[in-house]
Amino acid sequence: MKVIETRNLSKIYNPDKVPVHALNGVNLAIERGEFTAIVGPSGSGKTTLLNIIGGLDNPTSGSVVVEGTEIAKLEGNALINFRLHNIGFVFQAYNLIPVLTAKENVEFVMLLQTRPKGEREARVIALLEAVGLSDKTDKRPSELSGGQQQRVAVARALASKPKFVLADEPTANLDSISAENLLDIMLKLNQEENMTFIFSTHDARVIRRARRVVTLEDGRIKKDLVQNEVSINF
Amino acid sequence: MWMLLKIAWRNIWRNPTRSLVVMFSLAIGVWATVFILAISDSLHAESLREGIEYKYGHVQLHSRAYKKRQELGNTVPDAPELLISIQEAPEVEAATARLLTAGMIASAGYSSNVQIRGVMPAEEEATTLLKTRLTDGEYLDVDRRNPIIIGEKLMEKLKTGVGKKVVLTFENTASELVSTSFRIAGTFTATQVRDEETMVFVRKEGLSRLAGIPGEANELVAKLKDPRKLDTFVSQLKGRLAGQEIVVEDWEQAAPDMAMVSDMIFQTDVIVTIIVLLALAFGIVNTMLMAVLERFKELGILMAVGMNKLRVFAMIVFETTLLSLAGAVGGMAFGFLTVLLANYTGVNLSLFSEGLSGWGFKEVIHPELEARVYLIITIAVIITAVLASFYPAIRALALNPSEAIRKEI
Ligand SMILES: Nc1ncnc2c1ncn2[C@@H]1O[C@H](COP(=O)(O)OP(=O)(O)O)[C@@H](O)[C@H]1O
Ligand SMILES: [Mg+2]
Numbered sequence: 001m002k003v004i005e006t007r008n009l010s011k012i013y014n015p016d017k018v019p020v021h022a023l024n025g026v027n028l029a030i031e032r033g034e035f036t037a038i039v040g041p042s043g044s045g046k047t048t049l050l051n052i053i054g055g056l057d058n059p060t061s062g063s064v065v066v067e068g069t070e071i072a073k074l075e076g077n078a079l080i081n082f083r084l085h086n087i088g089f090v091f092q093a094y095n096l097i098p099v100l101t102a103k104e105n106v107e108f109v110m111l112l113q114t115r116p117k118g119e120r121e122a123r124v125i126a127l128l129e130a131v132g133l134s135d136k137t138d139k140r141p142s143e144l145s146g147g148q149q150q151r152v153a154v155a156r157a158l159a160s161k162p163k164f165v166l167a168d169e170p171t172a173n174l175d176s177i178s179a180e181n182l183l184d185i186m187l188k189l190n191q192e193e194n195m196t197f198i199f200s201t202h203d204a205r206v207i208r209r210a211r212r213v214v215t216l217e218d219g220r221i222k223k224d225l226v227q228n229e230v231s232i233n234f
Numbered sequence: 235m236w237m238l239l240k241i242a243w244r245n246i247w248r249n250p251t252r253s254l255v256v257m258f259s260l261a262i263g264v265w266a267t268v269f270i271l272a273i274s275d276s277l278h279a280e281s282l283r284e285g286i287e288y289k290y291g292h293v294q295l296h297s298r299a300y301k302k303r304q305e306l307g308n309t310v311p312d313a314p315e316l317l318i319s320i321q322e323a324p325e326v327e328a329a330t331a332r333l334l335t336a337g338m339i340a341s342a343g344y345s346s347n348v349q350i351r352g353v354m355p356a357e358e359e360a361t362t363l364l365k366t367r368l369t370d371g372e373y374l375d376v377d378r379r380n381p382i383i384i385g386e387k388l389m390e391k392l393k394t395g396v397g398k399k400v401v402l403t404f405e406n407t408a409s410e411l412v413s414t415s416f417r418i419a420g421t422f423t424a425t426q427v428r429d430e431e432t433m434v435f436v437r438k439e440g441l442s443r444l445a446g447i448p449g450e451a452n453e454l455v456a457k458l459k460d461p462r463k464l465d466t467f468v469s470q471l472k473g474r475l476a477g478q479e480i481v482v483e484d485w486e487q488a489a490p491d492m493a494m495v496s497d498m499i500f501q502t503d504v505i506v507t508i509i510v511l512l513a514l515a516f517g518i519v520n521t522m523l524m525a526v527l528e529r530f531k532e533l534g535i536l537m538a539v540g541m542n543k544l545r546v547f548a549m550i551v552f553e554t555t556l557l558s559l560a561g562a563v564g565g566m567a568f569g570f571l572t573v574l575l576a577n578y579t580g581v582n583l584s585l586f587s588e589g590l591s592g593w594g595f596k597e598v599i600h601p602e603l604e605a606r607v608y609l610i611i612t613i614a615v616i617i618t619a620v621l622a623s624f625y626p627a628i629r630a631l632a633l634n635p636s637e638a639i640r641k642e643i
Contacts, residue, residue, distance in 0.1 A: 056635050077544075080537060080541070080543070084541075084542075089535075089538050091535060095535060099241055099244035100240075100241065112539075112541055
């Protein structure tokens, strides 16, 4: 079943002054449970693609359909609400609210969704355990390492029970051990919870972990490969 | 909701120095406001109390004709019986009758226009404490013919003294000039300089005989046991005297000048408060704007993960309000203590007393502030904070999450 489908997606920044063609007719379909890496050199359009899929930015032309909803047609709070209930986000950095603890950060999106207290607490514990941070629940982001912060961000992304998780270069600021560790956790959640992940990267070790690798170049899909060999270190 | 409050509160402490500066300036502003309001409120209360106790009483009765033309002959019908019935009313502490007329006072070499107040010595003392304000000599109850009490200022002006003779001249009800000599029994002082220069007190009994209307009065004044019962007592009395040619007034109506001072003080209070709050509002806006701009990226991420506009708005309003309230509460506590201390030691206003005493103010006052005013200041600060938070909050809402996240900090 298709979770995401983009049709002929194009994005032109600064159309009036110095137009930048960031995306040029991207057609991409993502099935439930996929673990997809968007790769390509810097400036190839990875962030632009993920932002448009995530409803953070509008395409210049083309459409994005998420489980039947054409998201470019949503606006304002409707769009924010759609993101809240359907999409989990992990950014490159500054993901977490600095004044909240790990636990509170994960709980935060569930509070926004007004889920009951019992459910919130159980899920916070389960998710922090899944990302290996059971002992850091009451630490603030400043007291956590970069890798730990990104793991909290992954836990938060899953907390809202989204249809898929978008992660834009989640390992860019991490050392290689932390990066592989984060990918292990994402892969484990992908397999155990059948959570769909789409992440961008240009790190070869991260690319190795992906099931499907979509290569962008100058805003076009250059290659779209499914890898059978996936190494997992649990 | 709780989470938003929690975030707001913790956000305040991300930059403690900046927050403390805002809190401190708010505290000082509120403290100053509290102190100024306490002083002006007390001046006001003081002048009212003095006006009522020394001059106007709580309730005044005149004939309808006297309200139109303040003439000697426009007397209150059946004044003696009416006075007794008022004195006997359970709400009344004391009541007295007066006969008032304009006239001239002359000493050996000087003369001056005055209001001659014919009073009942014992009743006047019970109602307006005239005797307690004597500075020299004796009261009108001395066993001597035609005693008169004049103000100290008037005595200086006439270059006369206690025990000396003066001549009072006025027009009686038959439009004939009456001149009679009086002997100065004593002098009084008044907080209002004008009163000291223009009011002279004689016995009503003698004045009414000279005027040709023995026993009559054209003003009745009552002092109540409990000033809070003023309105009910006045309407009761009005009901009882309905149909008669008598006008019943409370002090506000009888003394519009006092009501005017009240209004003026109230307006000054409001203006001072608004100016202080306005100045503080600029500081608040500035600080919160800085906080919002600094957290652009973070706000972008919050909006990206699903925090809607109302919540972003509320979070910033909460943060501003909490920050302001913390300062305001501190300032208020400090202000409360200052007022308490000033109340204990008294504040000497002699620096401005020349100007103030003309309005009926004392030199040393003991400021006090009603609990209600603290509440009003709190509400005013909250309103200011909420209004001041709108601009930063709107700036936050205007941000585009994808651009905010891309921004390199
Ligand atoms: N806000 C913007 N305004 C103008 N050009 C932009 C903007 N954002 C991105 N670009 C340009 O669009 C292209 C794609 O950028 P991006 O999607 O960030 O690529 P990637 O994430 O693969 O590095 C780049 O050439 C970049 O300079
Ligand atoms: Mg990028």
